[in-house]
Amino acid sequence: MPHIDTDFVRSQFPALARIISGQPVAYLDGPGGTQVPQRVLDAMRDYLVTSNSNIHGFFATTEETDAMIAGARETLGDFFGCGPDEVAFGANMTTLNFLLAQAIGRDLQPGDEILITEIDHEANRGPWLHLAERGVLVREVPVHTSTCTLDWDAFETMVKPGRTKVIALNYASNAVGTVSDVARAAARAREVGALSVVDAVHYALHGPIDVKAIGCDFLLCSAYKFFGPHIGVAYARRPVLDALRTLTLSTQEPEPPFKLETGTLNHEGIAGAAAAIEFIADFGRRNEDLVADELPDGLQGRRRAIVAGMLASEWHERPIARRLIEELSAIDGVTVYGPPAGHPRTSTVSFTIDGIEAADVCRTLGERGLFLWDGHFYAFKLVERLGLMDRGGLVRAGLAPYNTMDEAERLIAAVAELATSARGGRT
Numbered sequence: 001m002p003h004i005d006t007d008f009v010r011s012q013f014p015a016l017a018r019i020i021s022g023q024p025v026a027y028l029d030g031p032g033g034t035q036v037p038q039r040v041l042d043a044m045r046d047y048l049v050t051s052n053s054n055i056h057g058f059f060a061t062t063e064e065t066d067a068m069i070a071g072a073r074e075t076l077g078d079f080f081g082c083g084p085d086e087v088a089f090g091a092n093m094t095t096l097n098f099l100l101a102q103a104i105g106r107d108l109q110p111g112d113e114i115l116i117t118e119i120d121h122e123a124n125r126g127p128w129l130h131l132a133e134r135g136v137l138v139r140e141v142p143v144h145t146s147t148c149t150l151d152w153d154a155f156e157t158m159v160k161p162g163r164t165k166v167i168a169l170n171y172a173s174n175a176v177g178t179v180s181d182v183a184r185a186a187a188r189a190r191e192v193g194a195l196s197v198v199d200a201v202h203y204a205l206h207g208p209i210d211v212k213a214i215g216c217d218f219l220l221c222s223a224y225k226f227f228g229p230h231i232g233v234a235y236a237r238r239p240v241l242d243a244l245r246t247l248t249l250s251t252q253e254p255e256p257p258f259k260l261e262t263g264t265l266n267h268e269g270i271a272g273a274a275a276a277i278e279f280i281a282d283f284g285r286r287n288e289d290l291v292a293d294e295l296p297d298g299l300q301g302r303r304r305a306i307v308a309g310m311l312a313s314e315w316h317e318r319p320i321a322r323r324l325i326e327e328l329s330a331i332d333g334v335t336v337y338g339p340p341a342g343h344p345r346t347s348t349v350s351f352t353i354d355g356i357e358a359a360d361v362c363r364t365l366g367e368r369g370l371f372l373w374d375g376h377f378y379a380f381k382l383v384e385r386l387g388l389m390d391r392g393g394l395v396r397a398g399l400a401p402y403n404t405m406d407e408a409e410r411l412i413a414a415v416a417e418l419a420t421s422a423r424g425g426r427t
């Protein structure tokens with residue numbers, strides 16, 4: 001059976017050497033932030049040691065900084081499938097989205113409508129809900145709680161030609177892994193003259209992004225969710241970005257893509273984000289034969305390698321996620337939440353155990369070196385709709401290419417044990 005070289009992948013991540021209770025730590029907390037390969041650490045350190053400077057000056061380190069940032073825009077452009085002048089950096093996704101919402105909001109009138117969804121993280125709800133202050137109507141596309149998928153029939157009735165000005169939704173749910181049809185939403189937005197804003201923070205670790213194929217106007221993500229440091233990155237489509245009335249200071253370059261950026265950027269973070277993409281590209285080059293059939297025609301160079309890397313990650317994680325879903329669902333007292341079999345999803349598997357709060361589950365698992373997040377993960381609305389808010393929310397296992405089937409088996413065994421003891425020892 002062909003497989004990715006897991007030993008090689010794991011050797012890239014120094015954090016994986018950590019031992020707890022005699023066992024290597026299983027980092028199943030990726031949706032909250034992945035571990036970081038050595039080359040990302042090296043890129044950040046090297047930048048600070050050799051080229052640390054502010055921008056646009058006339059000496060070696062400032063020129064190197066300008067070149068590094070320009071190069072990183074090219075690299076992230078290859079990640080999104082866009083040009084470097086459509087890539088902006090920021091503090092994190094939330095901050096970038098706030099700037100975007102405030103800019104778009106300047107041109108909205110009372111009575112205009114914005115569509116957000118119940119499945120989204122607050123970072124793609126709150127910035128739009130704030131615009132209600134201006135008389136804008138913010139409407140929420142409901143989620144089907146039985147399938148953790150968006151209600152697309154409701155979506156269709158809620159999109160109003162001439163009234164809907166923004167459609168904001170996530171590519172994938174960070175709480176339950178549902179992948180939503182963002183291309184459909186973007187197409188509908190175009191039809192009615194609205195802007196489309198895609199939150200790809202959770203999706204970005206799990207599949208190739210092609211902003212031109214999606215047809216969205218904006219797509220936002222965060223490098224710390226895909227092996228990088230804590231910075232946000234945005235795709236903003238030209239010429240939409242040209243027309244956007246961002247709130248700029250006189251200190252700021254008013255041109256795209258800089259007009260979405262504020263103050264001094266996180267230079268070492270940008271160096272690290274670019275190195276994270278180079279890691280994905282190398283992973284893709286090493287594993288291209290595994291995904292050759294799935295690679296779209298016509299891709300060249302680094303973009304091809306990145307797409308291959310993302311497909312190879314999915315290829316590796318899919319059977320592990322399937323095993324987790326099947327085995328956890330079969331445990332008495334365990335409920336797995338997420339889209340039905342066959343629906344597009346990421347390898348993020350969330351569940352509850354009857355009689356034990358998610359935080360207590362994660363505390364016990366953590367003592368055994370199984371690191372998982374608990375709660376609502378700021379997907380407040382979804383977790384509330386699932387009726388889990390006052391039960392401590394969900395336990396979430398997220399996979400990355402460095403996770404293994406053995407780690408999944410460790411988790412399944414530990415959950416089975418916890419579920420049995422919650423039933424009072426009855427097997």
Ligand SMILES: Cc1ncc(COP(=O)(O)O)c(C=O)c1O
Pocket residue numbers: 031032092093094095121123124170172173174199200201202221222231232
């Ligand atoms: C789906 C999703 N959107 C947005 C965010 C917020 O991203 P940031 O922390 O970069 O602001 C997160 C963070 O967990 C997320 O998972």
